[in-house]
Structure formats: structure tokens, C-alpha cells
Amino acid sequence: MMRDMIKFNRPGRNKTLGSRCLGVGERVETERNAA
């Protein structure tokens, strides 16, 4: 049995328009593929 995951950043709550101020990196399983 194998699985895969996607980690991503959650943009910070204090981001300003037009800029990307990233929050703490998170790792959340979003999709599984059969091996």
C-alpha cells in the first residue's frame, strides 16, 4: 500500500493586497493515488 500527499503554504492572515506573505507551512493530505 502506497500513498502520496501534497504539502502547501497557507497564505498569512496579514497579507497585503498584491503581495504574497506566506504563513507557516502546513502539510495536509489532499489527494490519494493508488500505487
Place this chain on the structure above:
Amino acid sequence: MSANSPAIDTSPCYSSDGTQIVFNSDRGGTQQLYIMPSGGGGERRVSYGDGRYATPVWSPRGDYIAFTKIMGGSFGVGIMRPDGSGERLLANGFLVEGPTWAPNGRVLAFFRQNPNSGGRAGGVSLSAIDITGRFERPLATPGDASDPAWSPLIPQ
């Protein structure tokens, strides 16, 4: 990587067999993709299209390089062969960038930011798309999400 060049060289990514590195550089006047052996030297340009190329990522099978392309005020995510042939844009929009490969090398994830009602940057979300350019679908996350990185297959 290229310590003797005054150009800006960024976003290095190894080929799956570790023998080569793809990166982007503005040494030619615009930001384009280049490949070099992992041991150094022998750098060669592989992209020649209009616009700027960024975030190159070599596929797990070694048969494609995914990239972000900025052209004419819009963003796109595309793929090309490592020799620069066969360039295809798979998705485009207000802000579309950051491709990452599924372990099977046939699906890409990336992130989208759509404009809000005022035309400024709005919410950010993840999408996946087949390398055919078809079947784009959203990847559900608890809130806004950017900069995806797809893992290799993980034994359970």
C-alpha cells in the same frame, strides 16, 4: 551553480536521475530555462519563447519539465521536453504558478489566485491538471493554499 556569472540564476531542480539540473536565468536578457550537468559546466538554454519562464520542475520520469510562464500580464503553467521542444501551456490566468509533479509524472498540481471584485489579488487555491491539459480540478484545502509540493509515493 554558476558562481562566475553576473546574471541571476535561481530555482534549481535536479533531474530524476540526478545527473542534470534545470534552472532559470536572465543571462540572455530575459528569464529563460537552462540545463546543466550536476557536476557543473556545459550550461545550455532550452526555452526560447516570449515572456519569462520560472519555477522549472523536472518530472519523475525525466520526460518533461514543468514551468511557470509569465507573458503579457498573465501567468500560465506548462510543460516542455528537456530539449525545449513540445512546449504546451496547460493552464493560465490572473496568477497561476508553482507546478509540482504527481508521483506518476502525468498530473501536475499548482496554485491559482483569482482577482477579487476590485481586480486585485483575491483568494488562493490549489488545482490539479493532467499533462494533456484536460481535467483541471480543485484540490480541497481547509482555507487558502499556495506553493504545493507533491510527495513521492510513501509506503504505508
